[in-house]
Amino acid sequence: MKYVIIIPDGCADEPIDSLGGRTPLQAANLPTMDRLAAEGSLGLANNTPDHLPAGSEVANLCLLGYDPDVYFTGRAPLEAAAQGIALGEHDWAVRCNLVTIEDQTMVDFTADHISNEEGAELLRSAQAELLAKAAAEGDPIASRLEFVPGVSYRNLLIYRGDASTPAPFSSDTRSRAPHDLTDLSVADEFPRGPGSDLLVRLMSESAELFASHPVNQKRIAEGKRPATNVWLWGLGGAPKLPSFQERYGLSGVMITAVDLLRGIAALVGWPRIEVAGATGYLDTDYAAKGRAAVEALDKYDVVCVHIEAPDEASHEGRADEKIKALESIDQSIVAPLYEALQKHGDYRILVTPDHPTFCSTKKHTHGMVPLLISGTGVQPDSQSTYDEIAAGASGRRFDHGWDLMDAFIKS
Structure with a gap:
C-alpha cells in the first residue's frame, strides 16, 4: 500500500x-x-x-x-529541529520574525519577504550590538543567547541553559504570532509572563538598532518595506x-x-x-x-x-x-x-x-x-x-x- x-x-x-x-x-x-x-x-x-x-x-x-x-512544547523547537539544532534539557528556542511595524500596527509580518541574506545581516548586527555587548557588560543571560538566521523573515533565538542557569521562560510565558496581528495594533500584544521582560527588551532594542541599519536604508531606497524590529514568539523547550x-x-x-x-x-x-x-x-x-x-x-x-x-x-x-x-x-x-x-x-x-x-x-x-x-x-x-x-x-x-x-x- x-x-x-x-x-x-x-x-x-x-x-x-x-x-x-x-x-x-x-x-x-x-x-x-x-x-x-x-x-x-x-x-x-x-x-x-x-x-x-x-x-x-x-x-x-x-x-x-x-x-x-x-x-x-512550542513552535520554535520544531523549527530548530529543521535546522538540525539539538536542544538539551535546559535549552529553549524562540521564533524570531523580522517584521514591519508602523505606528504600533503590524503592517507586515514578513518585512516584505526580506531576503535570506538581508535577514542574516540584520541578525548578525543584533548578535553583536545587543547580545555580545550585554554579555561583555556582565549580563549572564545575554551570554547564553544566539540569533540563528533561517529563511527570509523566519529566524530563531536559541537559549543554552544548564542545571545552574535554566531558561528564564516557562510554559506560562505567553506570546502572539505576528501573522495573527496583521493590520492590528501590537500595543498590548507583547510577550507576557516569565522571561517576557527579556523578550520585550530585545524587541525594543532591535527597533533602535534597525532604524538606521544599512540593510533597511537600502530597502527603503528600493521601495521595499524595512524590517523595523524582531518579533519574538512561539518559544518552547525540546520536544x-x-x-x-x-x-x-x-x-x-x-x-x-x-x-x-x-x-x-x-x-x-x-x-x-x-x-x-x-x-x-x-x-x-x-x-x-x-x-x-x-x-x-x-x-x-x-x-x-x-x-x-x-x-x-x-x-x-x-x-x-x-x-x-x-x-x-x-x-x-x-x-x-x-x-x-x-x-x-x-x-x-x-x-x-x-x-x-x-x-x-x-x-x-x-x-x-x-x-x-x-x-x-x-x-x-x-x-x-x-x-x-x-x-x-x-x-x-x-x-x-x-x-x-x-x-x-x-x-
Whole structure:
C-alpha cells in the first residue's frame, strides 16, 4: 500500500461575498480533487484544540497523528529541529520574525519577504550590538543567547541553559504570532509572563538598532518595506516524539519549503526532499513538487506534500490568489500523483489542510477543516466535490484531529 498526504496549508475558508458567497475551494476548478471526492469519502477534522494556538505547529502535529497535549512544547523547537539544532534539557528556542511595524500596527509580518541574506545581516548586527555587548557588560543571560538566521523573515533565538542557569521562560510565558496581528495594533500584544521582560527588551532594542541599519536604508531606497524590529514568539523547550515508523510501521518522506514542516519531519524520523523552486510562497514551483512526489513513491511508503501558498494568499487577504494556488495544486501535484498511484497497486490518498485561514481576517483560526480520503478499501459516500460544505454534509467527523491518521492508515 502506498500512502499520499497532500496538505494545502490554510485552504479552508468561509464564504466570501466577492466569490458569490462561495469559499475558495468551491470557487476553484479542482477536477482531480473532485474526482477523488466522488471516488472516496469526505469528512471534517479539528486539528486546533481551543486551548492551543490555531497555527500550523499544532495543526500539523495533529494531522500526522500526534496529540499536541502530549507532544507540543512550542513552535520554535520544531523549527530548530529543521535546522538540525539539538536542544538539551535546559535549552529553549524562540521564533524570531523580522517584521514591519508602523505606528504600533503590524503592517507586515514578513518585512516584505526580506531576503535570506538581508535577514542574516540584520541578525548578525543584533548578535553583536545587543547580545555580545550585554554579555561583555556582565549580563549572564545575554551570554547564553544566539540569533540563528533561517529563511527570509523566519529566524530563531536559541537559549543554552544548564542545571545552574535554566531558561528564564516557562510554559506560562505567553506570546502572539505576528501573522495573527496583521493590520492590528501590537500595543498590548507583547510577550507576557516569565522571561517576557527579556523578550520585550530585545524587541525594543532591535527597533533602535534597525532604524538606521544599512540593510533597511537600502530597502527603503528600493521601495521595499524595512524590517523595523524582531518579533519574538512561539518559544518552547525540546520536544520528544516517537517516530512515525514506530507508531505506524511505515517509512515516510516530507516535501515542503517551510522550516516548521521540515522540523516536524525531522522529529518523526522522516527525511526531507528539497525541491528547487519551492519557495513557501505564491511563486512556488508546483510542478517541481509534483514531480518530486511522484519519484518518491518508488522509495517510501508515505509521501507527504505540504504547500504553503494558500495560507500565504489568505494572510494577504487575496482570495483570487488563493484560488489560483488551489488550482495549481490540483493540476500540478494532485493530478500527477493520482495518475502515478494507479501504477503502484493498492494506495490511499488524503487531501486536507492543517487549519482554516480566512481571507477576511488574514488569520489562522480554530475550527474544522475538510478532508478527503480516497483509494483502496475506501467506501465512497454521496459527495462529489471537495469543499467545506460537501465535507460537512458527509457526517464524518474527527473531533480529535490526531485520530485521523489511524483511520487513514489502519481502517
